[in-house]
Amino acid sequence: MTDTNATDASTSAYAAAYRQSITDPDAFWLDVAKDIDWTTPPTQAVDGTEAPFYKWFPDGQLNTSYNAIDRHVAAGRGDQPAYIWDSAVTGTKETITYSQLQEQVAEFAGALAAEGVGKGDRVVIYMPMVPRAAIAMLACARLGAVHSVVFGGFAAPELAIRIDDARPKVIVTSHGGIEPTRKVPYFPMVSKALELTNHTPASVIVAPRHTEFPDETFPETPGTTWSYWDDVVVVSKPADPVPVAATDPLYILYTSGTTGLPKGVVRDNGGHAVALAWSMWNIYGVRPGDVWWTASDVGWVVGHSYIVYAPLLVGATSIIYEGKPVGTPDAGAFWRVASEHKATALFTAPTAVRAIRKEDPRGELVSEYDLTALRTLFCAGERLDPDTYQWATDKLGVPVVDNWWQTETGWPIASNMRGLEPMPIKAGSPTVPVPGYALVVLDGQGNEVPAGEDGNLAIRLPMAPGTLAGLWNDDERFLTSYMSTFAGYYTTGDGGYIDEDGYVFVMGRTDDVINVAGHRLSTGSMEAVIAKHPAVAEAAVIGVRDELKGQRPVGYVVLKAGEVRDPEELRAELVKMVRDEIGAVATFRDCTVVQGLPKTRSGKILRKTMRQIADGQTDVAVPSTIEDPAVLDALAPYLRGEK
Known part of the structure; x- marks a missing residue:
């Protein structure tokens, strides 16, 4: 056409x-x-x-x-690969046919059922990119349970918020994830999240990675038992698919909200x-x-x-x-x-x-x-x-x-x-x-x-x-x-x-949710973390255009009266705080101390105007409600990278 x-x-x-x-x-x-x-x-x-x-x-x-598995096996296509796992970071490859997937999903669904998981119950999945992450999701769907997958790069406070909201019976996790230059242990983050949350899941099931994490042992988490995937599967009965209403929930997936609380x-x-x-x-x-x-x-x-x-x-x-x-x-x-x-x-x-x-x-x-x-x-x-x-x-x-x-x-x-x-x-x-x-x-x-x-x-x-x-x-x-x-x-x-x-x-x-390398992140949640620093009076985080990632978060902070801090030391402290509470996925690295932030008369920080200046726009229309134009004039060189 x-x-x-x-x-x-x-x-x-x-x-x-x-x-x-x-x-x-x-x-x-x-x-x-x-x-x-x-x-x-x-x-x-x-x-x-x-x-x-x-x-x-x-x-x-x-x-x-x-619909995803059994009907293809019934149609005679069980020997076709369903998933091919290619782990470039470990050099491991695995092919799982539809018949093998049917068996593994049914087995793990049975293990979840033995933990009391049924139709409508929630399961939080906090996993790296391994086949058992998908198997856990499909096992939940098999039971009519509701899975909520949390990205393995999120820090303990973010995981805790999602546990509190979803209130799962079971958490499925792993020893950790593998990055090109480091390993990311999950046990400390899950353990810390369980300390922070008001909800206590009955159990944590671990898909092991003994080769990569040989010395990891289960943490002490009162009220929650820890078990390995293979141990719970071997003592359970494989589960058949449970019919559910088309309108019943399949999953909950949390996305950044402009208030800083995930939706x-x-x-x-x-x-x-x-x-x-x-x-x-x-x-x-x-x-x-x-x-x-x-x-x-x-x-x-x-x-x-x-x-x-x-x-x-x-x-x-x-x-x-x-x-x-x-x-x-x-x-x-x-x-x-x-x-x-x-x-x-x-x-x-x-x-x-x-x-x-x-x-x-x-x-x-x-x-x-x-x-x-x-x-x-x-x-x-x-x-x-x-x-x-x-x-x-x-x-x-x-x-x-x-x-x-x-x-x-x-x-x-x-x-x-x-x-x-x-x-x-x-x-x-x-x-x-x-x-x-x-x-x-x-x-x-x-x-x-x-x-x-x-x-x-x-x-x-x-x-x-x-x-x-x-x-x-x-x-x-x-x-x-x-x-x-x-x-x-x-x-x-x-x-x-x-x-x-x-x-x-x-x-x-058109809001303050920014897109960093395809990941939607809330600048409001980053600001909330930065504001906890004892030297910071107020903060603004904006997403500025980035050639590689699409957008990157940049922070501007005003110090409390009388505070004198080395800019580089303060920046390092704030970067660490954001990394610890939100995770490395935020890629927050730039933060500048400024004398003031431009606001409307009602106190709203003019983030959109700041972002436009930072992105090099020359025809920025400053709102007539700005409280003090001189503050924006003083900030502009920092936004443009001239200072």
Whole structure:
């Protein structure tokens, strides 16, 4: 097709699908739902009687684990690889067939059941990138239990907050994670988190890594017993899949909130399975037996959707990679994995591509590997800038496709539909809205703006299936965070525009959640940590543009009266505090002592204005409500890096 109005072309397969998904969602999604095996097939797609708490396939029953594993074994494809584990940091590789996965998931589900875990109970999973992380997730789904995966890089206080909120019966963890230059023991962080939390899980189950952590012993945690995975599995009975309502929760995934407290995004079972299976066929063009590689972590939404669940829902093979784009051992790591396992598609963050480009700017390492099986490079997690897009396109010689989506949506809002109908690619755009998402651009008053005009990207309700069903135990925050800004719309928190051809351009966040290497982090939570320092009177953390990571957090602090501190020593102390409480994932390294922070008369720090100056904008409109313009004038040289 051509670049002309993709959404209106009557001959377009995409346009027909998009139009029906918006005008007749029941017919569209009930037809799509036939690709899922149901114990009770649904007769209704969407129930809006309690809007904006929409329910998808409300009268249907299914089991997600069965759909991801058992049905493929029953169809005679048990010998096909389900997961390929490639650990670049340990030199270990393992292939798990669908039949082997069925056995291991059933066994661990039985072990969880023996610990009292049943339908609706929660299990927190705090794991490195090993197969048992995915097995634990699928085992929870098999029982109808609700898993909450916490990224292994998060520090004890962040883990404790999530334990307090989810109130799990069991925590599943490991000895630790492996980084290119160090080992990260998990026992101290789990133990500290259990000290900090008000909730006491009954047990901790450990997937061992004795070779890498030979001397680790279980810590003392009153009220909680510790056991090894293999020990609990051997004495338990394998569990069969438990049918659950399509509207029952599958998992809770915590995402950064602007208040600094994480929000527990709830994903249902039915909408999730239907949407992800459809996305693999129609967005990514992946078929049964294809080898699919998402280079992410199961602690993030991309890992949930496109490492663990979606590839298996369509009977593909999914690569689980424990390593980095560079340093394990070099900038050819991704090409080695893709070549060795004959990956048909690679899905990663633009940050990873930029890191590879920085180390190998001419792409010389690409030519050392056979990438003839690779059909597409997909990117998501942050905006794919045109320079990175062009470099990857030139070096790989395959389509490089941007996706735009969020933890809350669980799968793409906008993408190039490689399976349904491949479209011309425009650098800087994730292409068009995906069927199911009535995406619009609104001004500050909630009115739609003309094509090409910047505004707030919002989605008319109901959203597509598989998007967030709510926030865990917090309906009020769900409404205030997403549904209250524009009546009848989900507020994405992103700004941008849709051009005359229907292509979407996402230009950045409109709140203070920043995107660091594809990870959404709250600057508010970093400020809260910094403010605990006895010398600090107030602080502001902003996300500034970074060539490699997309954004990086930079702090500005005002000292208490009479305090005199060595700037470098103070910076080191603040960096350590953020690392200890939030984790290394925050990559917080820059902090400057300043005389004052610009504020409105009501006391709100002008973070957006600070960020604009730091990013080099020359036409910054300073709010008329600023209390003292001289404070901003004094700060500006620091923001621009002139001091």
